[in-house]
Amino acid sequence: MTPSRQTRRYPFTRLSLGRPWCEAIELADGRRFLLRPMQGSDAPVLRRSFLQLTPNEVRMRFMHPIKELTPQYASKLAHIDTKREFALVLVEAKPPDEALIGAVVRVVLDEEGDQAEFAIIVGGDLKRQGLGRYLLARAVEWARKKGIAVLYGLVLEDNEPMLALARSLGFSRHHSRNDSGVVEVRKLLRQP
Secondary structure, eight states: OOOSOOTTSSEEEEESSSSOEEEEETTTOOEEEEEOOOGGGGHHHHHHTTTTTTTTHHHHHSSSOSSSSOOOHHHHHSOOOTTTTEEEEEEEEEEEOOOOOEEEEEEEEEEESSEEEEEEEOOOTTTTSSHHHHHHHHHHHHHHTTTTTTEEEEEEEEEEHHHHHHHTOOOOOEOOOOOEEEEEEEEEEEEE
Protein backbone atom coordinates (compact mmCIF):
# COMPACT_ATOMS: atom_id res chain seq x y z
CA MET A 1 0.00 0.00 0.00
CA THR A 2 1.43 3.35 -1.00
CA PRO A 3 0.01 5.95 1.36
CA SER A 4 -1.23 9.24 -0.03
CA ARG A 5 -1.11 10.68 3.47
CA GLN A 6 0.31 9.42 6.68
CA THR A 7 0.70 11.24 9.95
CA ARG A 8 2.81 10.64 13.01
CA ARG A 9 -0.36 11.03 15.03
CA TYR A 10 -1.59 7.54 14.14
CA PRO A 11 0.44 4.31 14.14
CA PHE A 12 -1.07 3.05 10.90
CA THR A 13 -0.99 3.93 7.22
CA ARG A 14 -3.97 5.56 5.53
CA LEU A 15 -4.70 5.70 1.83
CA SER A 16 -7.55 7.81 0.47
CA LEU A 17 -9.79 5.88 -1.91
CA GLY A 18 -11.09 8.99 -3.66
CA ARG A 19 -14.62 8.75 -2.24
CA PRO A 20 -15.89 10.73 0.75
CA TRP A 21 -15.04 9.08 4.07
CA CYS A 22 -13.39 6.06 2.39
CA GLU A 23 -9.83 4.97 3.17
CA ALA A 24 -7.72 1.87 3.11
CA ILE A 25 -5.94 1.38 6.43
CA GLU A 26 -2.95 -0.84 7.06
CA LEU A 27 -1.93 -1.54 10.63
CA ALA A 28 1.70 -1.87 11.71
CA ASP A 29 1.30 -5.67 11.78
CA GLY A 30 0.22 -5.71 8.10
CA ARG A 31 -3.52 -6.28 8.60
CA ARG A 32 -5.61 -4.31 6.12
CA PHE A 33 -9.02 -2.72 6.53
CA LEU A 34 -11.43 -0.56 4.63
CA LEU A 35 -12.89 2.46 6.43
CA ARG A 36 -16.14 3.50 4.81
CA PRO A 37 -19.68 4.70 5.54
CA MET A 38 -22.01 2.05 6.90
CA GLN A 39 -24.41 0.51 4.37
CA GLY A 40 -27.72 -1.27 4.79
CA SER A 41 -26.07 -4.45 3.51
CA ASP A 42 -23.79 -4.41 6.58
CA ALA A 43 -26.56 -5.77 8.85
CA PRO A 44 -25.54 -9.46 8.57
CA VAL A 45 -21.87 -8.53 8.96
CA LEU A 46 -22.72 -6.53 12.09
CA ARG A 47 -24.43 -9.62 13.51
CA ARG A 48 -21.42 -11.87 12.73
CA SER A 49 -18.98 -9.30 14.09
CA PHE A 50 -20.99 -8.81 17.29
CA LEU A 51 -20.29 -12.46 18.16
CA GLN A 52 -16.57 -11.62 18.38
CA LEU A 53 -17.09 -9.06 21.16
CA THR A 54 -16.51 -9.94 24.78
CA PRO A 55 -19.36 -9.42 27.28
CA ASN A 56 -17.42 -6.48 28.74
CA GLU A 57 -16.99 -4.84 25.31
CA VAL A 58 -20.75 -5.17 24.76
CA ARG A 59 -21.49 -3.69 28.20
CA MET A 60 -19.13 -0.75 27.62
CA ARG A 61 -20.77 0.11 24.29
CA PHE A 62 -24.45 -0.70 24.92
CA MET A 63 -24.35 -0.03 28.70
CA HIS A 64 -26.17 -3.25 29.47
CA PRO A 65 -25.75 -6.90 28.52
CA ILE A 66 -26.93 -7.94 25.06
CA LYS A 67 -26.45 -11.54 23.98
CA GLU A 68 -27.02 -10.99 20.25
CA LEU A 69 -27.89 -8.39 17.67
CA THR A 70 -31.28 -9.43 16.37
CA PRO A 71 -31.77 -9.13 12.61
CA GLN A 72 -34.15 -6.21 13.24
CA TYR A 73 -31.71 -4.32 15.48
CA ALA A 74 -28.78 -4.95 13.13
CA SER A 75 -30.87 -3.66 10.23
CA LYS A 76 -31.83 -0.55 12.22
CA LEU A 77 -28.15 0.13 12.97
CA ALA A 78 -27.05 -0.48 9.38
CA HIS A 79 -29.67 1.68 7.65
CA ILE A 80 -28.47 5.24 8.11
CA ASP A 81 -30.62 8.34 7.63
CA THR A 82 -27.87 10.42 6.05
CA LYS A 83 -29.61 13.70 6.93
CA ARG A 84 -29.47 12.98 10.67
CA GLU A 85 -26.92 10.19 11.09
CA PHE A 86 -23.34 9.36 10.22
CA ALA A 87 -21.63 6.01 10.70
CA LEU A 88 -18.28 4.64 9.63
CA VAL A 89 -17.27 0.99 9.77
CA LEU A 90 -13.79 -0.48 9.74
CA VAL A 91 -14.11 -3.70 7.71
CA GLU A 92 -11.45 -6.34 7.19
CA ALA A 93 -10.02 -6.36 3.67
CA LYS A 94 -11.25 -9.88 2.97
CA PRO A 95 -13.92 -11.39 0.73
CA PRO A 96 -17.37 -10.10 1.80
CA ASP A 97 -18.56 -13.43 3.19
CA GLU A 98 -15.46 -13.64 5.44
CA ALA A 99 -14.89 -10.01 6.43
CA LEU A 100 -15.79 -8.79 9.89
CA ILE A 101 -16.36 -5.26 11.12
CA GLY A 102 -13.70 -4.42 13.68
CA ALA A 103 -14.86 -0.94 14.70
CA VAL A 104 -17.82 1.41 14.30
CA VAL A 105 -18.35 5.08 15.04
CA ARG A 106 -21.76 6.67 14.69
CA VAL A 107 -23.23 10.13 15.25
CA VAL A 108 -26.94 10.96 15.55
CA LEU A 109 -28.31 14.51 15.45
CA ASP A 110 -30.85 15.55 18.07
CA GLU A 111 -34.29 16.83 17.07
CA GLU A 112 -33.16 20.48 16.90
CA GLY A 113 -30.06 19.59 14.88
CA ASP A 114 -27.78 21.62 17.17
CA GLN A 115 -26.31 18.74 19.16
CA ALA A 116 -25.37 15.20 18.27
CA GLU A 117 -24.56 12.06 20.22
CA PHE A 118 -21.66 9.82 19.23
CA ALA A 119 -21.06 6.18 20.01
CA ILE A 120 -17.97 4.15 19.22
CA ILE A 121 -16.76 0.60 19.58
CA VAL A 122 -13.39 -0.90 18.74
CA GLY A 123 -13.30 -4.64 19.16
CA GLY A 124 -10.74 -7.05 20.54
CA ASP A 125 -7.21 -6.91 19.23
CA LEU A 126 -7.77 -3.63 17.39
CA LYS A 127 -7.63 -1.72 20.66
CA ARG A 128 -4.59 0.41 21.52
CA GLN A 129 -3.70 0.96 17.86
CA GLY A 130 -4.98 4.51 17.52
CA LEU A 131 -8.15 3.48 15.70
CA GLY A 132 -10.57 4.72 18.37
CA ARG A 133 -8.86 8.10 18.40
CA TYR A 134 -8.95 8.30 14.62
CA LEU A 135 -12.61 7.28 14.38
CA LEU A 136 -13.68 9.77 17.03
CA ALA A 137 -11.68 12.50 15.26
CA ARG A 138 -13.57 11.66 12.05
CA ALA A 139 -16.86 11.95 13.95
CA VAL A 140 -15.81 15.39 15.19
CA GLU A 141 -14.88 16.36 11.62
CA TRP A 142 -18.32 15.30 10.33
CA ALA A 143 -20.09 17.16 13.16
CA ARG A 144 -18.15 20.34 12.39
CA LYS A 145 -19.02 20.09 8.70
CA LYS A 146 -22.70 19.75 9.65
CA GLY A 147 -22.49 22.89 11.81
CA ILE A 148 -23.28 21.03 15.02
CA ALA A 149 -22.65 23.07 18.17
CA VAL A 150 -22.05 20.23 20.64
CA LEU A 151 -20.94 16.64 20.16
CA TYR A 152 -21.48 14.43 23.18
CA GLY A 153 -21.32 10.81 24.22
CA LEU A 154 -22.53 8.76 27.17
CA VAL A 155 -19.81 6.64 28.77
CA LEU A 156 -19.88 4.27 31.72
CA GLU A 157 -17.90 5.68 34.67
CA ASP A 158 -15.66 2.61 34.71
CA ASN A 159 -14.78 2.90 31.01
CA GLU A 160 -11.48 4.66 31.70
CA PRO A 161 -10.00 4.06 28.22
CA MET A 162 -12.95 5.83 26.57
CA LEU A 163 -12.93 8.66 29.10
CA ALA A 164 -9.19 9.14 28.53
CA LEU A 165 -9.67 9.10 24.75
CA ALA A 166 -12.43 11.71 24.93
CA ARG A 167 -10.33 13.89 27.24
CA SER A 168 -7.36 13.68 24.84
CA LEU A 169 -9.57 15.02 22.03
CA GLY A 170 -10.84 17.98 24.06
CA PHE A 171 -14.09 16.57 25.44
CA SER A 172 -15.05 17.72 28.93
CA ARG A 173 -16.59 15.41 31.50
CA HIS A 174 -20.04 16.02 33.03
CA HIS A 175 -22.40 14.08 35.27
CA SER A 176 -25.23 12.49 33.33
CA ARG A 177 -28.59 13.93 34.32
CA ASN A 178 -30.46 10.69 33.77
CA ASP A 179 -28.25 7.84 34.89
CA SER A 180 -25.89 7.27 37.77
CA GLY A 181 -22.85 5.32 36.71
CA VAL A 182 -22.81 7.15 33.36
CA VAL A 183 -20.67 10.15 32.44
CA GLU A 184 -21.44 12.55 29.62
CA VAL A 185 -18.45 13.76 27.62
CA ARG A 186 -19.02 16.94 25.60
CA LYS A 187 -17.08 18.89 23.03
CA LEU A 188 -18.13 22.40 22.06
CA LEU A 189 -17.67 22.78 18.31
CA ARG A 190 -19.23 26.24 17.93
CA GLN A 191 -21.30 28.61 20.04
CA PRO A 192 -24.91 27.37 20.08
